[in-house]
Amino acid sequence: MNRLDALRGTTPPKPHDARAIAALAANPGCSRRALMDGAGIDKEALARHLGHPAPFGQSPFAITRGNAFEALVKADGCAELIRMLRELLGLPIDEVAYHDVENVGAHLRHTHTRALIDRAARGEGTGTVYDHPLFTLAIAGHTAYLEPDVVAFQLGGRFHIVEIKSFAVVDGQADPAAVAAAARQAAVYVLALRTLLEELGHDPLRVAHDVVLVCPENFANRPVATLVDVRRQLAVLRRQLARMTSLDRLLAALPEDVTFDLEPDDDGRPARPVAELADAVRATEARYAPECLSTCDLCFFCRDEARQEGASDLLGRDVRDALGGVASVREALALADGSRAPERGQEEIARLLRGAERLRRECLA
Numbered sequence: 001m002n003r004l005d006a007l008r009g010t011t012p013p014k015p016h017d018a019r020a021i022a023a024l025a026a027n028p029g030c031s032r033r034a035l036m037d038g039a040g041i042d043k044e045a046l047a048r049h050l051g052h053p054a055p056f057g058q059s060p061f062a063i064t065r066g067n068a069f070e071a072l073v074k075a076d077g078c079a080e081l082i083r084m085l086r087e088l089l090g091l092p093i094d095e096v097a098y099h100d101v102e103n104v105g106a107h108l109r110h111t112h113t114r115a116l117i118d119r120a121a122r123g124e125g126t127g128t129v130y131d132h133p134l135f136t137l138a139i140a141g142h143t144a145y146l147e148p149d150v151v152a153f154q155l156g157g158r159f160h161i162v163e164i165k166s167f168a169v170v171d172g173q174a175d176p177a178a179v180a181a182a183a184r185q186a187a188v189y190v191l192a193l194r195t196l197l198e199e200l201g202h203d204p205l206r207v208a209h210d211v212v213l214v215c216p217e218n219f220a221n222r223p224v225a226t227l228v229d230v231r232r233q234l235a236v237l238r239r240q241l242a243r244m245t246s247l248d249r250l251l252a253a254l255p256e257d258v259t260f261d262l263e264p265d266d267d268g269r270p271a272r273p274v275a276e277l278a279d280a281v282r283a284t285e286a287r288y289a290p291e292c293l294s295t296c297d298l299c300f301f302c303r304d305e306a307r308q309e310g311a312s313d314l315l316g317r318d319v320r321d322a323l324g325g326v327a328s329v330r331e332a333l334a335l336a337d338g339s340r341a342p343e344r345g346q347e348e349i350a351r352l353l354r355g356a357e358r359l360r361r362e363c364l365a
């Protein structure tokens with residue numbers, strides 16, 4: 001058994017989906033998450049057993065709304081989508097064709113997707129829009145199966161990932177957090193399709209870094225399509241995945257006997273004492289940020305831990321980065337009021353904090 005399997009213990013590995021892989025890019029500096037995802041640990045079950053269940057998961061209403069919007073966009077062989085793609089990507093009217101990969105049955109979808117993409121890349125076949133394709137991506141030695149909403153092939157040789165989301169675009173603006181999450185997820189599909197093209201002997205850069213994001217416009221159900229550049233998300237994702245395949249340094253820093261095993265008792269509930277499991281989790285280094293609250297199952301546990309430590313991470317990435325190496329709020333306050341002398345390398349941030357404290361006092365006076 002290798003070290004990652006030992007971390008997971010007797011629990012089977014949790015497969016990664018695109019949402020989970022995308023979330024890796026949301027907090028690339030967190031060793032705890034890198035180790036847990038590398039070992040295929042079920043973080044949702046872990047958080048529940050620790051008494052800090054994750055706060056998210058889509059409401060049934062949101063899921064129904066999302067499914068209805070996707071069905072509308074894809075109705076009649078993606079007619080509405082193809083109309084938008086003609087405008088956005090310049091698809092010639094007489095050359096648009098539609099393939100529903102799902103028609104072949106789930107177990108054959110990946111093989112069929114490969115064959116269709118290969119033919120398109122060779123300039124053979126008539127398919128321009130591929131519905132329900134199935135890609136794979138290797139994540140720390142495991143194969144993740146990924147289902148983008150649609151892939152569009154532009155005759156001119158470029159593939160575009162199409163992501164259909166049900167959050168609204170109002171007066172040309174959408175919720176930036178929702179767009180960022182959609183861009184991270186689409187970047188996973190871009191990477192998976194580039195990997196597939198490379199395996200098939202084609203140029204991976206034929207997959208565009210501009211993904212097509214389709215959303216309802218102005219609270220009506222009329223879809224609108226925009227191009228979103230995901231180069232930055234791709235770069236973070238690649239770095240994070242490379243980091244997950246080389247977790248040796250993080251594993252070496254862990255005590256030998258650490259495991260996150262959730263072996264169930266006779267009732268099917270994890271038998272592990274909660275305090276013991278919490279100690280094991282605390283043995284890994286976290287990098288909490290408020291963004292974790294929408295992207296990681298362990299967020300409530302890590303937030304609690306950061307609060308107990310008074311970590312400056314709680315104030316968000318911008319403040320944490322601005323504070324440089326000052327790890328706790330108490331330390332920052334002590335540097336600001338001069339009750340603590342700066343350590344080597346903290347002189348500049350201490351000077352700025354003292355200046356900010358002086359301004360605060362002047363304002364209050």
Ligand code: SF4
Binds near residue numbers: 033286298299300
């Ligand atoms: S919630 Fe915890 S484990 Fe998850 S990314 Fe944030 S700090 Fe890391």
